[in-house]
Amino acid sequence: MNTLNSSLAGQHAVVTGGGSGIGAAVAETLLRAGARVTLMGRSPQRLDAQRDKLAALGEVACVSADVTQESSVANAFSQAGAVDILINNAGQAQAAPFTHTDMALWQRMLDVNLTGVFLGTRAVLPGMLERGHGRIVNVASTAGQIGYAYVAAYCAAKHGVIGLTRSLALEVATKGVTVNAVCPGYTETELLHASLEQITSKTSRTEQQARETLLRSNPQRRFVSPEQVANAVLWLCQPGSEAVTGQSISISGGEVM
Secondary structure (H helix, E strand, C coil): CCCCCCCCCCCEEEEECCCCHHHHHHHHHHHHCCCEEEEEECCHHHHHHHHHHHHHHCCEEEEECCCCCHHHHHHHHHHHCCCCEEEECCCCCCCCCHHHCCHHHHHHHHHHHHHHHHHHHHHHHHHHHHHCCEEEEEECCHHHCCCCCCCHHHHHHHHHHHHHHHHHHHHCCCCCEEEEEEEECCECCHHHHHHHHHHHHHCCCCHHHHHHHHHCCCCCCCCECHHHHHHHHHHHHCCCCCCCCCCEEEECCCCCC
């Protein structure tokens, strides 16, 4: 894990989906770089537990928010105050064959993975433009760069995140605000463990066999760690990365080139 530094001293970062997984790792990495961090998520208990873990590293606040609800997002960001760095990390994946993808699943994938990014970004962008500085990093997925079978709704939403990233980056390119996406491959999080459980429950494969199935497409033959994603996010937020905007950086062991 990164040692403490002060490259982001005086900056306020909001991390959605900050209670676990990639969001928690990003929050820790930004704190170690000197930022003040607000964790947002649906579970107050999970957020509080994460805050307790991180409290020794710096100033951490928690605000409950459902990124799919316009009023909830507006209320959460009004509580959070001015934001210099926004990490749109909240997300959810659900698999189903296309012919079994009903409207509820389709809408849920779009709401959580795409509309949530739109609402969070809309809440912070006016302040960033006013101050002439901001960093927005959207946690997309390799599913926003290529297709995967049985997750059409998730892929559509994550492709949408990358389209939004590119469009907004052009719109604010001269305003001191950068907008980028990081695209993790299979990452050691609860989401991955849920995918493995789904494979083992629906097939005769063991967890180890399920892992090997997912790793076949990875040139490095290993899963990504949340900390590796967090390090890429940090780089995009630090001084010196101003020329990088509108990019979708694949953190996937070479799965996407």
